[in-house]
Structures are given as structure tokens and as C-alpha cells.
Amino acid sequence: MTVRNLLVILGDQLDPASPLLKDGDPTRDLILMAEVREESTHVWSHKARIAVFLSAMRHFCQQRRDEGWQVEYHHIEDANGPATLADALRFAIAKHKPELVRVVEPGDYRVAKALRQVAPHLDFVPDIHFLCPVKDFRDYAKERKQLRMEYFYRDMRRKYSVLMTSDGKPEGGDWNYDSDNRGSFGKQGPKAVPAPRAFKPSKITRSVLDTVDRVFPQHPGTCRNFDWPVTPQQAAEVLDDFLDHRLEHFGTYQDAMWTGEPYLYHSRISVALNLKLIHPLTVVQAAEERYRKGLAPLAAVEGFIRQILGWREYVRGVYWTFMPQGYASRNALAASNPLPKFYWTGETDMQCLRQAIGQTLEYGYAHHIQRLMVTGLFALLFGVEPKQVHEWYLAVYVDAVEWVELPNTIGMSQFADGGIMASKPYAASGKYIQRMSNYCTGCKYDPAQSTGPNACPFTTLYWDFLLRHEPALQANQRMKMQVRNLDRLSPDQKANIIRQADILRASLS
Template identity: 55%
Template sequence: MKASLRHLVLVLGDQLDRGSAAFDDFDPATDAVWMAEVAHEATQVWSTQPRIAVFLAAMRAFRDELRARGWTVHYRALDEHPHPTLEAALAADLAALRPAKVLAVKPGEWRLAQSLPAICRETGVAWAERPDRHFYCDADDFEAWAGKRREFRLELFYRWLRKREGVLMDGKEPVGGQWNFDAANRGSFDRRGPGLLPAPRAFPPDERTRGVLALVATRFASHPGRLDGFDWPLDPAQARAALDDFIRHRLPLFGRYQDAMWEGEPWLYHSRLSVALNLKLLDPREVVQAAVRAWEQGHAPIEAVEGFVRQVLGWREFVRGLYWKRMPGFLDDNALGAEEPLPAFFWTGDTDLACLRDALRQTLDLGYAHHIQRLMVLGLFALLLGVRPRAIHEWFLAVYVDAVEWVELPNVLGMSQYADGGRMVSKPYAASGKYIQRMSNHCAGCRFRPDEATGPRACPYTTLYWDFLARHEARFARHPRTALQWTHLGRKPSEELAAIRRQATELRAALAAGSRPEHGPKR
């Protein structure tokens, strides 16, 4: 019997790309789109309510847009079907719809890239996969660049891709005579703080989104997070408005203050565009072109524009290439032998450490923290404490609205936790409380002192920093980029170092005793 449905085009929650290759030859008379909301995607890691709501609301907006075109969309809403997983929902619909072929852009997560084609094979339906042209660099391009390298460095990849794409280039040379302007992008606020900041463009929920928020608040009531301030862009028009707002109001000072932090200020000069990019509501080329145009028109300085372009054209493409090159082994990397449990306060924000409290509560409430909070507050604490890398990876994947595994996993395991042993970054991002003091105002209102490593007022970051250096001295003492830190360790009197290590041991024991999370699946 001939199948009446030619192509069933499978669209995942992070593939809301209006220009997807999966739609290239779509015929509304013979083809249909398939999408599904399933509880497993919210509970495999204990996702925050804002993260769940972002995905569901953006998916439903995409569904309604396709239906407005006159396309058939088989959409399985969370509260309208019994299937717990994407695989189960797909298997049921393949049996009912019997398409000749399932078409899909390559899934962005290794797990689904294996399981979804397997479901098609089991049900006797052909699976056809098309490349994801949302990105500048596909897996073959990255493999060609990587060659036989054992270590992978952003700077080399970034220069290669900038040359290939002709971005911020003056012939064969970078504009401004430099490939990056990091030295100009390490500013912090003085004691007066950031002053009056332009509020980022907000997108109040419409009726459809309010329905999603009500569903999430009821169905996932035990999950952390708040929905009363939910205002993320959920379609391309809103995403472009958010891009325009960033370019106009925050890009000019983004570079200078991209590493700065300030109590109670979640947005500062950051773009808030990672959600729209990772759901594919925005094309990265459009984002890069808008930033470059701002420099060409004299609206933003080169250091701000180059720093932002490096995040989108450079880092985002780099981590995706590494993810596909190194999975699935990447997931179990643990080069530093870290085995501590994740502290319970990562799920509550209940800690006396002012910097951690601010970043955690902001994260749990909004599903957002900017990159330096993620790397040099949250990730740094886990690194110094010695948290098992997979545990902190799963936490990061659960809590952020922009978290999809291809971008989150390399950032956490490779960059933040050095779990890959240096394949991705040349040295661990280890620092004491003095770094946080320099880049923020958190220490001024904290009961701990960043310059003290022992005693009741000792900053846990500082205590754990020196303990980290001592624990990993054999690995890093002769490393050309870390030798100075370990030289400083060698100047510590043995009695002082012993006291530091005792205090670090006591801190770990106290945190481990209360490590069972108040939120999340019991493992």
C-alpha cells in the first residue's frame, strides 16, 4: 500500500529555524511537520520553570506560524498525549501516520542524534538527515580545521573562520591591526557602580504564552524558578527587536564591562540573545553583521564589536565543533579526578557567600546569568571544591533558559572544569576571592574576606584556591601558563599551607554532609 504522507518533517525544540534545510522542498499537499512536547525533556535534568517555559512557548509560536501558512503540523502538546519521551511519541505517530520518510536536520544533542533514527529503523520508516546550515561551520569543516590536533584552541579556530568569512578583515589582516582586544575588555565598575542602565527590551507574554506559563507552574510546580517576570523573545520578530535594542543601547559598552559583575544587576551590558540564537530564532550571520555595521557606522568601538563577534562567530562555533568531535566520551571526562557532590545550595541559593548567593538566586529565578557569573563564580566554585564534572554539567544544563547540550557541555566540562585535561583551554580557570573582589562589589557586603584563607572570616574561594593549587601541583607547577601561580604556592610557609588544607577539608566535609539537593531527581 502506497503511503499517502511523503515526508514527515521532524522539528525539535531547539530547531525553530524558518530557513531550515528540512523545509527546502516541503509540499503542503504531501508533507507534514511533526513536533512534540514531552515531560522527559524537562526532567532528565531538573529544569527550571523559565527554561521549560521558553522551549514550550517558542515551539507553540513556531507551530502556529507554520499552520498559518496552511501546513499540516502534527503537534503533540504536553497535556494532550501519554508519551513520556520523544522516542515514544515518535514511535506512536509513525505507526499511525506511516510516512514514506522522516526528514530532519541533524539533532543538536548526541543522545537524540542516536535515538531518533533508531526509532525510524525499528518502525521501518526511512530516516533522512540534512545538515544544519544555521551555523557557519559544519562538522566536516571543523574536522578539516582540527586535522590531527590533540589540543584545540579558540584563537586559532577564530582566526581561521574570520578569514574564511571575511568578518572584521582588512584584506588579509584584522581590522585595527589586532585579532582580539581583550586587554581593553577587562573593565570593572568603580564604587559608584554601573549607574542608570538601559533596561533590555522586554516581551510581555501574549495569551498563548500565558497558557504555557500556567501549564508549567502547575505541571512542574516542584521545579525551581519564577515565571512572574518571564519576558523572553519567542519568535524571529521579537528576536530581531531584541538584537536592535542591544546594538543600540548596550553594545558600545559591552566590551569594556563584559567581565564585570554588580549585586542585583543581572543584565548589565549583555545581549540576552543566546536564547534566540540557540533556539534558532536568529541567524548568527544577522547578529554578526549588525554588530559589524555598528562599528562601521561609528556607533560602537572596535573592542566592543570584536569581543562580541568572538562570542558568536568564534566561541559558539568552536564549542559546537568540539562537542561533535568528542562525544560521547566528552561526557565522562574527569582529568582532575573531581568526585565531590554538588552542594545543596546550588538548588536553593541559600549561602552566606554574597557572590554565589546573587548568581544562584538570579539563576534559579530568571534562568539566566551572564558568562562571567557562570565561569568565574559558579563554575569556579565547583572547580575549586572538586565537584564531579558530570554533576555540575547536569546542573548547568537544567537551570539556564539558553542551555542546549552542544553549547553547554563543552563550556562546563572543557572550559570551566578543565575535565578534558586541557584539550580545549590551556589552563584551568582557577582564581581566589580576590578576582571576584576586583570584578564586582560582592565582597563589600559579604561576611567573608577575600584576602584571608584561614579562620572564621576566610573566603571559601581563597581557601579552596590554595588547596586546589596544592592538590594539583604535580600537574601544573611546570606548565608555562600556570607556573607563576604555583610559584606563589611554593612561597607559602608549610604551617600556613597545612592550615589552609585542613580548613578546605573541613569545608568539603560540611558541604558534602548537606549535599542532597532539595530540588531535582533523587539519584
């Protein structure tokens, strides 16, 4: 076959309705797909994360071949296969001499740069899986002294007429029902949370799981619970199942955590969204429809839509507005400690971290508050170098891709960007975790104590964090109240906290 266009399909661009395919011609165009080791090893990827990408890619390839497309596909176990995406593209261009190479614009800067270096005239096709084009976000950012998600989100609601009344007001009178989204399960715990839709591995997935165990035996995590959606059909089922069974309580319990409950009322839709198995507007409109039909309360639906139409788009805009320009290496709080080893094993006597990291290694999943207010919070208070925190988050979650992970880690969780993403550091003591979960009841530490043998490390490190960064935090209007609480501590108490924090750091470093 003489190849007219070479259509490069990346592992996180698996939309069968992709503009590349819509404009393509199966008799004259060739699809190139490559499983390459670099994508699994540039950070020490969790086995389930590797598997989700490979399985979704192989299903996509199979479906396109069934439709009559020619697909040149490189398998990861092929010892003579390309090691990097750039190599795969270079070989394909030399072999087929296409008139044009086309690819949907990569989500990550690293990939875009590598492909451009091989084929400077590469035709980057806009990614239709985002609702705010990068250029629009950059223009939006230029017009503002300070970026804030809330105002961006309101504009997105107006732009897509989501949860709006006919006279242009927000549905229910308020833009945001966040204050209704902070419930905990009290002492009695969650009542019979409906299990999420899970998928028995297909023949293709089973072969991927075998491959991952063989090729990446030393990588963290396990594939033994692998049940993620890997096709657009499965993505649609995940959405329906969430809307039918868990959306109603999503809002109330969005921030709650509970021992042995990895998913609670969360949707598990991020993998499908990030691999482009489902379109964000499909998800948003389906949720809105549940509200319009009286099947789910406004606070729950608004809370869920805010995550996708608001946070997800905002985070992507921040990534492409501030990358490269050193965003990935920002370190506003000058944090330099190494990531404690237990992040890779879950072996710690801090019950909250044991739970959050344990389920991360077991399933490749933790929900937002576990990421932000347990693993992220500890790294922030401990003063871990942000780059190491970023590499951990990029490695261990099945939904991890850099455009979404990096601003969440560097910006929201570690405040290393100095306030681009978030208006203040998400700093809290162990008491926050006690309020939002039952973790502390099974822990040897006491969240109310900051010093002494039973002191909760979060609480010790929280006060130590405020003390270490007091001058900088004083200047932040939203931190003033928290910093003012330092006045309640005597000089002796402060000295004891600092001493205990130093011992803790030395013992965990």
C-alpha cells in the first residue's frame, strides 16, 4: 500500500470518532500505534496503569482493523520494537514515506516535543476532547491578574449552557453548592455503598496483564484487581452505572473517606475521560439530565459537573499556559526532603496513609481527597521536593497523565507554583482527617496531640509548617486565620513541635 497519510494514534487518544479517522481514508491512510517502554518507565509506573493503556490501545486497534483500517502496531514485548514514540515515528516515516503525518495534539508537552523533533511538519489536529481550547484559556489568563477556577467555571457554564436558567442565571440561584459537599459518615459509616461497574478482563486484557507481569515484574502495584473500562462501550456503562447508583450521594460525601472503601460515591470515570473513551460533554450533559428529570439533587449534580467542566478544563489550561517555562520544577516553598519510602509500599503505622497508599497500590486508584488531603498533605507538611511528589503521582494512578497530574500536584497539592492553581496551601492537621474519615480510630496516634509519643505526625508537621513558613503565609489573606493560631502556642510548645518535627523527618528520610 502506498501511504498517503500516516495517522499517529497515541495511547491516550483512543476516540473512534477522532477527527484523524473521520477525515481519513482506510484505503490510502495508515494508522500507527506503538507500545513503547519509555512511556512505562520514564516514571516507575504502577502495573495497572501500564495495563490500562495497553489494553485500551489493543482494543482500539482490533476495532479499527475490524472496520477495514490498516494498523501498524508495535507490541511492547517485541524485543526489536521501538523504545520510544519518537523512534516508532522515525521508523514509520522512513519505511512508508507518507505525504503527511497527522496526530491529534498530544496532551503532554514531553510527547509533543519528541514528535515535533522527528517530524517538524507534523500536522497537529486540535483535540476535540476538551471544552476550552488552549488558546482561549491563554487569552483568558492574559486578561486576569490572578487565575481562579470559580470564575472560569462560571464562564464555562454560560458558554455551554449547563445548569443555567432560561434568563441566564445559575440553576437554583447559586453557582456553587460546595458547602453542601463536605459531609462525613459520622461514627456509623457509609451504608451499603453500591459497588461500581467492574469489567472482567477480556481475552485481550488477560494477555496484556500477563505481558505486564512478565515485562515489568519490579514495577509497583498489582494487576490482580484489574477491572477498568478499556473501550468506549465500557466507558458508557461506567457513566450510566454511576448516574443510576451513586450520583445522588456524590455531592454530600465527595470529601469523605472510610477504611476499606476505595471508591465510595465517586464515578471512576477519569480513566475513560483521559484515554478519550468518552467525551466530557457527554458526561456533563448526562448528569444535568438526571437533575432536570428530578432524579438527582442539584447540589450533587452541580458538584460533579464542577469537577469536569470546571476543574478538569482549568487544570489543562494551566498546564498548557505555564508549560514548559519551568512549571514542572517550581518549588515556591523550597521543599527539599526525599519522598519517604513508604509511598511505594504502604508500610507505615499512620493508618490514613496506610489506607490511601494501600488502595493505590492495590487498585491504582484513590479519590480526590485521599490524594489531596492524605498523601498530598503529608508530602506538603513533610517538605518533600515537589518533583519527587509529581513523579510519584504520575506513576501510581491509572488515570495519570501529565497535563492533569502536574498542576494538581505542583499547584494544588504542594503549592509549589506559589499560588497559580490554588489561592492558598491545602494545609491541615490530623484533625481534618479525623473529621472526614474513621482512619484515626484505627491508628496508634492521636490527631489532637502535636508533641509526645502519641502525637499525630500530621498535627506535629502542620504546626511546624506554619512556623517554618510564617512570614510567607502571613502575607496570604486566606491563611491569616490559620497563622494567627500560632499565637496560642507558648515558646516552649513551639520549640517542642520543631524538635519533634525534626526527629520525625530524620526518622523517615
